[in-house]
Amino acid sequence: MTKVSMTVNGRAVSGDVEGRTLLSTFLREGLALTGTHVGCDTSQCGACVVHVNGAPVKSCTVFALDLEGATIRTIEGMANADGSLSPLQQAFQDHHGLQCGFCTPGMVMSSAALLAENPRPTPQEVRAYLDGNICRCTGYHNIVKAVLAASGQDVSAVAAE
Amino acid sequence: MPKDFGIGASSKRREDVRFLTGQGHYTDDLQLHGQAHAVFVRSNVAHGRIRSVNTARAATMPGVLAVFTGEDFKDVGGNPAGWLIKSRNGEAMREPKRPVLAHGKVRHVGDAYAAVVAETYQQAKDAAQQIADDSVIEELPAIIDMAAAVADASNRVHDEIPDNLCYDWGWIEDNRARVDEVIKSAPHVTTLELVNNRLVPNAMEPRASIGEYFPGTGDYRLTTTSQNPHLTRLLVAAFVLGIPENKLTVVAPDVGGGFGSKIYHYGEEALVLTAARKLKRPVRWTAERSESFLTDAHGRDHVTRIELACDKQGNFLAFRTETMANVGAYLSNFATVTPTFLHGTLMAGPYKVPNVYVNVKTVFTNTAPVDAYRGAGRPEATFSLERVIDKMCRELNLDPFEVRRRNFITPDMFPYTTPVGLAYDTGNYEATLDKVMEIADVAGFEARRKASAARGKLRGLGLSTWIEACGIAPSHLVGVLGSRVGLYDAATVRVNATGNISVMTGAHSHGQGHETVFAQIVAEKLGIPESSVEIVHGDTSKIPFGMGSYGSRSLAVCGVAMSKAVDKIIAKGKKIAAHMLEASEADITFEAGKFSVAGTDKAKTFGEIAFSAYVPHNYPLETLEPGLEETAFYDPANFTYPAGAYLCEVEVDAETGKVDVVAFHCADDFGNIMNPMVVEGQVHGGVGQGIGQALCENTFYDENGQLLTGSYMDYAMPRAADLPFYNVDYSCQTPCTHNPLGVKGCGEAGAIGSPPAVVNAVIDALHRGGITHVTHIDMPVSPNRVWSAIHG
Amino acid sequence: MHNFDFVKPSSLAEAVKAMQAEGAQALSGGQTLISTMKQRLAAPAVLVSLTGIAEMKGVSVAGRVMTIGAATPHAVVAKEAAKAYPALAALAGGIGDPAVRSRGTIGGSLANNDPAACYPAGVLASAATIVTSRREIAADDFFQGLFTTALEEGEIITAVRFPIPDRAAYAKFLQPASRFSLTSAFVARTGSAVRVAITGASENGVFRWTEGERALSANFSPQAVKGLKANADDMIGDLHGSKAYRAALVGVMTARAVAMAMA
CATH class of the missing domain: 3.30.365.10 (Aldehyde oxidase/xanthine dehydrogenase, molybdopterin binding domain)
Structure with missing residues (x-):
């Protein structure tokens, strides 16, 4: 076991981990931050996406020890300071961008990363950016719509609600 | 103008808030004190005779608490088929036993023939690998192509089923001759041969199960990724493990999609319960995605x-x-x-x-x-x-x-x-x-x-x-057709003393939004805010009964049961109101949350009636029980x-x-x-x-x-x-x-x-x-x- | 996953030393290696992370040469190479998905030499030079078949040096499941010389399509390779594409890359 320290959702945390401990395991089991989900073992589904130093990363495909000193943000750190939904989260609810909720943390984290890079993406850019996030429930329509809405764009023309 | 409340409104989903903030509670999120981890040893050949499963070395490995093989389950029941189909010749379908762990033969890649429970997941994984290394499975020719399976009687998935045929079904057999005749003489016949491709459901949440056993009472609890907790309870209790149904609680908490694949009972559920009883510790298992591919029930084909x-x-x-x-x-x-x-x-x-x-x-x-x-x-x-x-x-x-x-x-x-x-x-x-x-x-x-x-x-x-x-x-119809279960559903509507409501429904929501939509229906019918209605689902200890969610039945069957329970609440409310308002029950109307005496301004709100039901100081106790809770079972026509x-x-x-x-x-x-x-x-x-x-x-x-x-x-x-x-x-x-x-x-x-x-x-x-x-x-x-x- | 000792050197010299340990394996972004380890198909005793070595990161341009540090993630290349070598930046920006691009690196991709990876096509078509902890290796000598390279035990890629072509483009055709390349073409033209590298198609990994190069050297236009196919015998045939299909895609994707390069 080796001690690893990082900042998670603004809080300094540390824990003892093995070499093979993945960031996702450290978050879920070490820190009880179970909002980050693991949906596959080939780094494809994206349910585990978190931000590492601001960039989207699949937390199931990075070792905790490789992130000594890093700044991590997870779905638990995405709401407004008062606990209310952030504009992106609110857009997901307003536009029914989730159903079973399992892929949702990864979708929100990837979408937030997109909007940080590209504040007014086109629908095609949203779809391309979410290539590493698989959703089985929504057919993606309302996810794309939610992200566009969160970017301040008018989505009334995107098939009626 | 679209409605903003009740039936027909696009009410925002209340469940979204927890999912969007990482506060959902899926099975794998649950961490229990003293929990142990199960890992399954799965066949890497499609068809094989199990010559030996040697667990001796694995059993002594670090952290290993228990090892199970097919031998441990050969005297308990199999996971049954829910529907008896008869062949054209009147014979019953062939129904081979589906054991908790494979015994005698393995029959598909991923078929589990042993399981290890250890202190940690990695220890269980290491020991499972050891069992795989130490076991002898004689590979047999795989039966993959359906036409070949039926044609070659010498190679059998189940030794007792000679032609690998479950049944040969005709529908409707009485139509057959006439159809043949019409096709023979028709001006035009188009023929198409096609494949409806096999699909893997791929709910994004892999299957997971946690077994608990409480030695003090002999109770079991299974927390599992199910669309159908009551059916799972019935199958595990009555068919597989022989546990009294009242000693087993099945909880399906937040479930990350199902699409059918989580309707069914799977052997892993029986294993974690058995292991929990043996070890007197919670035993958990979560599928890796590769296990989901190999063992979740597939579709079509x-x-x-x-x-x-x-x-x-x-x-x-x-x-x-x-x-x-x-x-x-x-x-x-x-x-x-x-x-x-x-x-x-x-x-x-x-x-x-x-x-x-x-x-x-x-x-x-x-x-x-x-x-x-x-x-x-x-x-x-x-x-x-x-x-x-x-x-x-x-x-x-x-x-x-x-x-x-x-x-x-x-x-x-x-x-x-x-x-x-x-x-x-x-x-x-x-x-x-x-x-x-x-x-x-x-x-x-x-x-x-x-x-x-x-x-x-x-x-x-x-x-x-x-x-x-x-x-x-409709149960009467499916019964005639071979179903071994009824397909009605049930709901309890509990009006609490302060007027808010808990609805216990047999439906299970794993993405469909029942917590919101069912509340809309109750709120509309009772004329109260949606926020006053809570929908409880996925726990056999809280819900009267239910057959779960699949077949687009949640609203049309479970929702209707709930609606009927609400009707009973209103009917009882009218009786209470009649007493309180000193009017005849026939003169009481209920609209927009108010019980009124027709043609007068005398009225009681729904909340007043609820309160009176629980504080029955002015109440017809001689003819009416206190309390305001109703259950309805509904079987569609x-x-x-x-x-x-x-x-x-x-x-x-x-x-x-x-x-x-x-x-x-x-x-x-x-x-x-x-x-x-x-x-x-x-x-x-x-x-x-x-x-x-x-x-x-x-x-x-x-x-x-x-x-x-x-x-x-x-x-x-x-x-x-x-x-x-x-x-x-x-x-x-x-x-x-x-x-x-x-x-x-x-x-x-x-x-x-x-x-x-x-x-x-x-x-x-x-x-x-x-x-x-x-x-x-x-x-x-x-x-x-x-x-x-x-x-x- | 089997356990291992994790070391994270902060200089190349330390990394070289760490790689001398028994069973040592370099870990770059880990976007392939970690999945492989989960399946227990790789079980290194020591994992040497290269992500903390500043001297192995970054994109620099000097004249008509661009150098990418081996530990530079794809996302950084997509951004920082965009002006000097847009075709390569576009390639990097199309690898995997954004989260993969945050971690995955050019050095890791080249050392693995997956037959369906994107970078090998860009490196081979550009006639880049792979700089390692021991030597410099020309791209033509580096790729030696499926998951096989000229790298020796313990040798670490430190940088890749790209001569910037006059015109270049990468046309990627996705394998629908993995989003790796099914058959993709990188075309680079410098003066009148044209190099075409194909990835995803061949049983032998990335390769130069000499027939296409000849045709394009004579006439750098999509029409020049219209109807040309690679030799189907050498192609991968699997669920996602037959040998004949991939052979045809070689021509189609090369033509599309040329059209993109001319645009």
């Missing part, structure tokens, strides 16, 4: 030959199909009904075809069990019909819109009994066809096609008009029959074979709509899965029974960039005539109607592009297959 007989104008005279349905290595709980009564009974479609005969041979193979997956049987029926109709239209140079219109059952014909035994209560198929043509701007297609051509793409238009039977199901018309536009890149769905239009008739936003979401998801089946999803076992598409590296899940925006209309509404909400169900529609629309569009694009030798391409219509069809 039919090979079908369909014949359509018609006159030269395209009036349908008869349909005849011969299907081989792959059931895999064991019978999953609803595996036998899916290719029969959920498929054959739909083979008339929405058409007034007079003669239909369906033959289904269901075959054991050395592959994962196959069972109901979103749509379950009905997508297979719809695909066969809508593809063969399209092919016939091309052969006779008829307009596919006109042909369907000409053959539709018309609104004046309801109730309408089909030649395959269903009684459609209501519908207006032509209305949905007109609607989809309008919203899809069919008139403008030619201009769009030219624009595509200018960009080097072939554009095509594909139609599918579909019907399903859902709201599963018939199936419900949603129907609709779908239009797909594709662009085909002839150089690469790549197909892009550029537009998808749906006009559905779901009867009355409770929450339009949720309905649209259900259609989107279903269509997304249907396009996935049509374009990219393929489950491929090689001749040795190895699953070559066992991960997301090779099983192509549709991604955001692969799918379009969908244009969804549900304004054509013919409310269901036999349930009080007038609802039909919408969960499966998209997956049923969409695949043939996509394939028809691809064939249309090729034909319009002059590539007329291609009459059919099997799904998935992948770039390689399209290119090969064009250039082959």
Whole structure:
């Protein structure tokens, strides 16, 4: 076991981990931050996406020890300071961008990363950016719509609600 | 003006808040004090005789607490089939035992024959590997191809079943001679051989189960990823482990999608309970995605030959199909009904075809069990019909819109009994066809096609008009047909003393939004805020009973049970109000949350009545019990029959074979709509899965029974960039005539109607592009297959 | 996953030393290696992370040469190479998905030499030089078949040096499940010399399509390779594409890359 320290959702945390401990395991089991989900073992589904130093990363495909000193943000750190939904989260609810909720943390984290890079993406850019996030429930329509809405764009023309 | 409250409002989903903030509680999120970890030892061969399972070395490895093999479960029950199907000759289907852990033989790659429980997951994993290394499994020839399985009696999945045939089912056998005769003498017969591709459901949350045992009371608790906790309790308790039903609680907390795959009981659930009892510690297991691929019940996998007989104008005279349905290595709980009564009974479609005969041979193979997956049987029926109709239209140079219109059952014909035994209560198929043509701007297609051509793409238009039977199901009918369970549902509506409400429903929400939509219905009926209504689901210790969520039944069966329980609350409320208002019960009306004496201004609010029921100081105690809680069981009188018309536009890149769905239009008739936003979401998801089946999803076992598409590296899940925006209309509404909400169900529609629309569009694009030798391409219509069809 | 000792050197010299340990394996972004380890198909005793070595990161341009540090993630290349070598930046920006691009690196991709990876095509078509802890290796000598390279035990890629072509483009055709390349073409033209590298198609990994190069050297236009196919015998045939299909895609994707390069 080796001690690893990082900042998670603004809080300094540390824990003892093995070499093979993945960031996702450290978050879920070490820190009880179970909002980050693991949906596959080939780094494809994206349910585990978190931000590492601001960039989207699949937390199931990075070792905790490789992130000594890093700044991590997870779905638990995405709401407004008062606990209310952030504009992106609110857009997901307003536009029914989730159903079973399992892929949702990864979708929100990837979408937030997109909007940080590209504040007014086109629908095609949203779809391309979410290539590493698989959703089985929504057919993606309302996810794309939610992200566009969160970017301040008018989505009334995107098939009626 | 759209409603902002109650039935018909697009109320935002309350469950979203926890999911969006990482506060959901899925099974794997639960951490229990003293928990141990189970890992399964799974066969890496498709078919093998177990010569020895040597656990001695594994048992002494660090952290190992217990080891289990098939031997430990050979004296307990098997996981049963829920539906008895009889062959054409009257014989009962063959029903091999499905043990908790394989014993004697392993029958598919992934079949578990041992399990290890250890202090940590990694320790269990290491020990499981050791058992695999130390065991001897003699590999036998794999039985993969269905035709070969039936032809070769010497090679058997189950030694006691000589021809690997579960049953040979005819529907309806009395139709057979007449259908044969009509086809023989018909002016035109179109024949199509097709494959309905095997799919892996791929709920994003892998299956997970946690067993607990409480030695002080002898109680068990199973927390599991289930669409159907009561059925799981029944199967585990009464059939597999022999635990008294009242000593087992099954909890299905937040569940990350199901699509059918989490209806069923799986051996892992029995194992974690058994291990928990033995160790007196919680025992947990979560599937790796590769285990999900290998062991979740798959869907579809039919090979079908369909014949359509018609006159030269395209009036349908008869349909005849011969299907081989792959059931895999064991019978999953609803595996036998899916290719029969959920498929054959739909083979008339929405058409007034007079003669239909369906033959289904269901075959054991050395592959994962196959069972109901979103749509379950009905997508297979719809695909066969809508593809063969399209092919016939091309052969006779008829307009596919006109042909369907000409053959539709018309609104004046309801109730309408089909030649395959269903009684459609209501519908207006032509209305949905007109609607989809309008919203899809069919008139403008030619201009769009030219624009595509200018960009080097072939554009095509594909139609599918579909019907399903859902709201599963009337128990008297399914009982006659072989079901071993009733398919009613139940709900308890508990009005608390302070007037807010807890509803315990037998439905299970794993994405459908019941917590919101069911609350809308209760709130509307009682005239109280939605926020005063809590929906409780997924816990057998809290809910009277329920058969869970699948078959688009949640609203049409469970929702109706709840609605009826609310009616009982109102009826009792009237009695209380009559007493309090000193009026006759017959004079009490209830509206907008108020009990009033008709024709007066005397009234009591719903809250006042509730309070009085619990503080019965002024209350008719001589004739009425205090308290305000009612339970209703509801058994539907018939199936419900949603129907609709779908239009797909594709662009085909002839150089690469790549197909892009550029537009998808749906006009559905779901009867009355409770929450339009949720309905649209259900259609989107279903269509997304249907396009996935049509374009990219393929489950491929090689001749040795190895699953070559066992991960997301090779099983192509549709991604955001692969799918379009969908244009969804549900304004054509013919409310269901036999349930009080007038609802039909919408969960499966998209997956049923969409695949043939996509394939028809691809064939249309090729034909319009002059590539007329291609009459059919099997799904998935992948770039390689399209290119090969064009250039082959 | 089997356990291992994790070391994270902060200089190349330390990394070279760490790689001398028995069973040592370099870990770059880990976007392939970690999945492989989860399946227990790789079980290194020591994992040497290269992500903390500043001297192995970054994109620099000097004249017509661009150098990418081996530990530079794809996302950084997509951004920082965009001006100097847009075709390579576009390639990097199309690998995997954004989260993969945050971690995955050019050095990791080249050392693995997956037959369906994107970078090998860009490196081979550009006639880049692979700089290692021991030597410099020309791209033509580096790729030696499926998952096989000229790298020796313990040798670490430190940088890749790209001569910037006059015109270049990468046309990627996705394998629908993995989003790796099914058959993709990188075309680079410098003066009148044209190099075409194909990835995803061959049983032998990335390769130069000499027939296409000849045709394009004579006439740098999509028409020049129209209808040309690679030799199907050498192609991968699998669920996602037959040998004949991939052979045809070689021509199609090369033509598309040329059209993109000319645009």
